[in-house]
Structures are given as structure tokens and as C-alpha cells.
Amino acid sequence: MGPVPALDERATACARRLQEADRVLLASHIDADGLTSAAIASTALERASLPHEVVFKKQLDETEIASIAATEYETVLFTDFGSGQLDVIAEHEQAGAFEAVIADHHQPADATTEYHLNPLLEDIDGASELSGAGASYLLARALADTDESTPTDNRDLAALAVVGAVGDMQTVEGELVGANEAIVAEGAEAGVVEEATDLTLYGTQTRPLPKLLEYGNDVRIPGISNDEQGAVAFLQELDVDLRTEGTWRRWVDLTADEKQTVTSALLQRALERGVPSEKAQRLVGTTYRLLGESEGSELRDASEFSTLLNATARYERADVGLAVCLGDRDEALDRARHLLETHRRNLSEGLETVSEQxxxxxxxxxxxxxxxxxxxxxxxxxxxxxxxxxxxxxxxxxxxxxxxxxxxxxxxxxxxxxxxxxxxxxxxxxxxxxxxxxxxxxxxxxxxxxxxxxxxxxxxxxxxxxxxxxxxx
Ligand SMILES: [Mn+2]
Structure with missing residues (x-):
């Protein structure tokens, strides 16, 4: 049984259909959710010894579906898209071009297909309760359940499902809820995901402390946000060592007590400077950590991981994002980091252009x-x-x-x-x-x-x- 009983039957039917295939074409969307969806599905297919090839599409339109139909593949697994294009897909199915298995969370078009795993078909919200990666995870769990030769139950893939959901901006008031929460629980049981209450500023794993405070959040704190000197001065007033051997410490380098000191002072400063209290409270919230990644790596934090994936997607390097999801920590990770740096530079140059013109x-x-x-x-x-x-x-x-x-x-x-x-x-x-x-x-x-x-x-x-x-x- 999977973590979302309402979808068990659909997941099992999709899994059994895939196991009948000689080989599978896996087509997925190019964004953080689509990349993690593909990585989850590809790993599960691999573990079930099902030969497959992965392709990515920016959008799944008639032309792209026709190009898929033109391949030799008789079984096509669509992840993070497919439901919305069901009408077109169904036409190709009827023409005998291929049979589709769909793991998606977008609004289905007005047509039906036999192997369709989508939360909306069971009254589960596809915007806040289950992402494409979540649907793919349910499929992966069912694949392991229905195939006795698969050596694991695929629960370790919950980590990528959490990254996909966070990347798809599914959190409600900062937290994953519903089916997403059930996946977090499975990931925690499997020892790959940890839910923690922490500072919600972006960059707790990687940024030097002053940069973390300077650039971190949508909650603007006057005198700290976008104010390098202000952020440094604020930190210097606290009784916390801010450097080790001359380099700035990062949030992950602080002890629990030190984190508490900085958090309290930050909240107090926000309130003193007129940030409304319901807004200031957003500085602290739920974060999702990937326990299989090393501390201080952006991949340790679901939000930073998804940002990195989005950068690869935006510059059409889905291959790089997929490789990172599949575990490449050398060349692909370097490449992804480089793409994110380029992205940040392009954004700041773009903003400068607007400001000048x-x-x-x-x-x-x-x-x-x-x-x-x-x-x-x-x-x-x-x-x-x-x-x-x-x-x-x-x-x-x-x-x-x-x-x-x-x-x-x-x-x-x-x-x-x-x-x-x-x-x-x-x-x-x-x-x-x-x-x-x-x-x-x-x-x-x-x-x-x-x-x-x-x-x-x-x-x-x-x-x-x-x-x-x-x-x-
Ligand atoms: Mn999605």
C-alpha cells in the first residue's frame, strides 16, 4: 500500500501496465517538479529492470505529442504533464501509435485514458496536495510493490518527491500538507527526509551569515534586508562568533543555541522596525532537509535543491538537472551551480536594464x-x-x-x-x-x-x- 490510499488503485494499474512493456519512453516537463518526476520514475523503472529512455519537453503541445507518436515506443510514460493534453494523447492511442501511462497533477482535458494517475481524479488538490513528483513517487512505490524482484520499496525516492513539491510551490503557509505530508512521513521513516522548524531565509546551507540576512526572504527587515553593512552590524551586536579562521560562518555552522540567539534577535528587530507580527513570524517555519546530502550543500535543503534544478531547466539543461537528481555530485553538480550563478547574474543585469531604461x-x-x-x-x-x-x-x-x-x-x-x-x-x-x-x-x-x-x-x-x-x- 502506498502513502495515499485513494490513489492506490490507479498507481497499481499504471505500474502493472508498465511492467508489461518491453521498453518505455519517459517524457517529462522541464522544471524542478518535472525533473524530479523523471528522476523518480526513471530510478523506479531501472530498479524494475524496465529499459527506458527519458525525453524532456518545455510544453507538451500537438507537435511534441506527434513527435512522440512517431517513435518506435509502444508505451509512453508522461510525468508532470499529459493530463491537460489527454484529448490529443487519446487520439494517438486510438490510432494505435502508443499507449499512455500518465502520472500528473494538472487539470485533465476532456477525454479518458486507462492508465491515469492524477490526484484531481480522486478529489485531491493538485496545486497544494500532490505534485507531479508526488504522483511519480506513488507510481514508483506501486512499481516496487507489484514487482517482487525490485530490491527496495522505493521509499528513498520520497526525498526527490519533496523537492518536486517544494519546487512546484505547493506549500501552504510554509508547509507541505495532505498527500504531500504523507510522502514526507514516508521519507522520514526511510531516513531520507527530515522536517524541521528553522529560519526560512533562503540559503541557510550555503550563504555566509551576512549574505543570508541581506538577501534571504520576502519579509523585508529595514536596516538588514538589502543592507550589507546593516546585516553585518546586526550580527556583530550578538554574542555569537561570526567567523571561523577568518571566513564567515553559515547558518548550518551555528550551534542550536546560537541559532536561537540569532532567530530571537532577528524577530525582535523586525518587530521593532515595524514589520507586522504575522509577517515577522514567517521568518521561522518548516524546512525540509535531505539527510542523504552533506551539510552545507544546497542539495541538503529542499528549497535550495529545487532552485538549483530550476536554473538548469531555465537554460534548457534538463540533462544536467536530471543527472544531479540521479546522484551525479561531480560534473553535473558543478555545471548546475554554474547555471545558477549565471541565472542570478542575468537577473541582476536585467533589473539594471529596467532601472536604466x-x-x-x-x-x-x-x-x-x-x-x-x-x-x-x-x-x-x-x-x-x-x-x-x-x-x-x-x-x-x-x-x-x-x-x-x-x-x-x-x-x-x-x-x-x-x-x-x-x-x-x-x-x-x-x-x-x-x-x-x-x-x-x-x-x-x-x-x-x-x-x-x-x-x-x-x-x-x-x-x-x-x-x-x-x-x-
Ligand atoms: Mn508540476
Missing amino acids: GVEEAEHVQYFDAGEEIRETIVGIVAGMALGIDGVDPNRPIIAFARKNEEETKVSARGTGRLVGRGLDLSAVMTTASRAVGGDGGGHDIAAGATVPAGTESEFVDEADTLVGEQLG
Whole structure:
């Protein structure tokens, strides 16, 4: 039995179907959740002695599904996508191109298939209770259960499932809940995952203490956040050794007492400087550690691990991310670290570009055209970060354009929680405005994207401006 009984039957059916295959094509999404999904599924297939090949797709559209159908594979395992494209997949199945096994957590399209493992089919929330990696984990557990020759029960793979869920931003008030929590419990039993209450700042494993405080969190503490000297001064006032042999210590290097001292002082400082208490409390929360990784490695912390994976995905090096998930701690890990550094540099250069060139104002939105100055794959993140800088109105949605290729422009839009509270739905804005100019788009209320024909940018701004005006009334 797996950790999520409601999905046992589906997981078992999928596992049995895979065991009938001579070989399997495993297709997965390129992001932290998709990479961990593929690593979990690939390891489980390997342990069940099922030959397979792994391919990654940025998005699973008709063309990509057709290219999968054109391969010799008769069994295709889709992880972290597939449900939403069920209509197209079902057509290929009916034509006899392949049979699909799907482990996904996205909204299923209006069609059915026999081997379909998806939390939404059993009234389990696919956004906050089970990720693609979680669904793949249930499949891996079922594969071990239904195959007596598999030497383990695959519970060790819970560590990657936790990284996938955290990377998919499934936490609710900082914690994994529901089916995700059941997977954490199995990982803890297997000795690969540890849940702990700790500082929630990003970089507890790897950053020197002042950097940790300076850059760590969405909770801004005046005089410490984005203030190097302030962060150093704050630490120096505490009775804690901040260096060993001349180098800054990291959070993981502190003793439990020292951690307590810094945490209390940090909370106190936040409150003194006017951070609302419910916000200050977010500085401490649940963190997930991977006990199989060494202390001080970013892979030890689920959040840092997923950030590293996202960096490999963003620069289309899914091969590197997968290799790290599968245990490569040499070349692939170095490569992944390098990609993350490059990513951070690109973000800060992108932000500088926006800050130099400024934004233009429409009536209800603000926008900038990055042209080729900012990569289309990161322009959305840069737009979101820009909402906090000088010269950019933090209370107005921001739209960013970046050149995709000769014919197409990528559009990204970002809002704030407050704007969404007032009625902003950027998903609707991006869909409607992009279609009006001959493109297409979608996303979430707070962050959305689109692709439009080159040259239609100003027409797009007019359309989006009107729509946002209507939403914010
Ligand atoms: Mn996912």
C-alpha cells in the first residue's frame, strides 16, 4: 500500500501496465517538479529492470505529442504533464501509435485514458496536495510493490518527491500538507527526509551569515534586508562568533543555541522596525532537509535543491538537472551551480536594464520593452522584481516584452497580492489581449504570459490597459 490510499488503485494499474512493456519512453516537463518526476520514475523503472529512455519537453503541445507518436515506443510514460493534453494523447492511442501511462497533477482535458494517475481524479488538490513528483513517487512505490524482484520499496525516492513539491510551490503557509505530508512521513521513516522548524531565509546551507540576512526572504527587515553593512552590524551586536579562521560562518555552522540567539534577535528587530507580527513570524517555519546530502550543500535543503534544478531547466539543461537528481555530485553538480550563478547574474543585469531604461505608463498598467537585452525566459521574473525598485510604481501591474525570434514577442505580466485582492486577473488579461492581436497566452491571476506577433506590442498594451481598467473598476 502506498502513502495515499485513494490513489492506490490507479498507481497499481499504471505500474502493472508498465511492467508489461518491453521498453518505455519517459517524457517529462522541464522544471524542478518535472525533473524530479523523471528522476523518480526513471530510478523506479531501472530498479524494475524496465529499459527506458527519458525525453524532456518545455510544453507538451500537438507537435511534441506527434513527435512522440512517431517513435518506435509502444508505451509512453508522461510525468508532470499529459493530463491537460489527454484529448490529443487519446487520439494517438486510438490510432494505435502508443499507449499512455500518465502520472500528473494538472487539470485533465476532456477525454479518458486507462492508465491515469492524477490526484484531481480522486478529489485531491493538485496545486497544494500532490505534485507531479508526488504522483511519480506513488507510481514508483506501486512499481516496487507489484514487482517482487525490485530490491527496495522505493521509499528513498520520497526525498526527490519533496523537492518536486517544494519546487512546484505547493506549500501552504510554509508547509507541505495532505498527500504531500504523507510522502514526507514516508521519507522520514526511510531516513531520507527530515522536517524541521528553522529560519526560512533562503540559503541557510550555503550563504555566509551576512549574505543570508541581506538577501534571504520576502519579509523585508529595514536596516538588514538589502543592507550589507546593516546585516553585518546586526550580527556583530550578538554574542555569537561570526567567523571561523577568518571566513564567515553559515547558518548550518551555528550551534542550536546560537541559532536561537540569532532567530530571537532577528524577530525582535523586525518587530521593532515595524514589520507586522504575522509577517515577522514567517521568518521561522518548516524546512525540509535531505539527510542523504552533506551539510552545507544546497542539495541538503529542499528549497535550495529545487532552485538549483530550476536554473538548469531555465537554460534548457534538463540533462544536467536530471543527472544531479540521479546522484551525479561531480560534473553535473558543478555545471548546475554554474547555471545558477549565471541565472542570478542575468537577473541582476536585467533589473539594471529596467532601472536604466525606466518604464512607460499607460492609464492602468506600466510596461517596458526589453528587446534582446533580457532573455525571454527570465523577463517575467525581472518584471516581478522590478515592482520593488525606484521609478516603478509598486501598485500597478507591470508588463514586459522581450524578443523571442523574428516573428514573435514574449510578453510577461506581474501583479501583487494586493492588486489581485482588488480584482486583478492577469491570466484573463493575457489570454484576451493576446488573442485580440493574434497571439495566445494564459497563466495565473498574479503572474501570466503570452506570445504575440512582433509589431503588435503597442496594440497589446492598449488592449491589456482597458482590461485591467475594467478589472480594477
Ligand atoms: Mn508540476
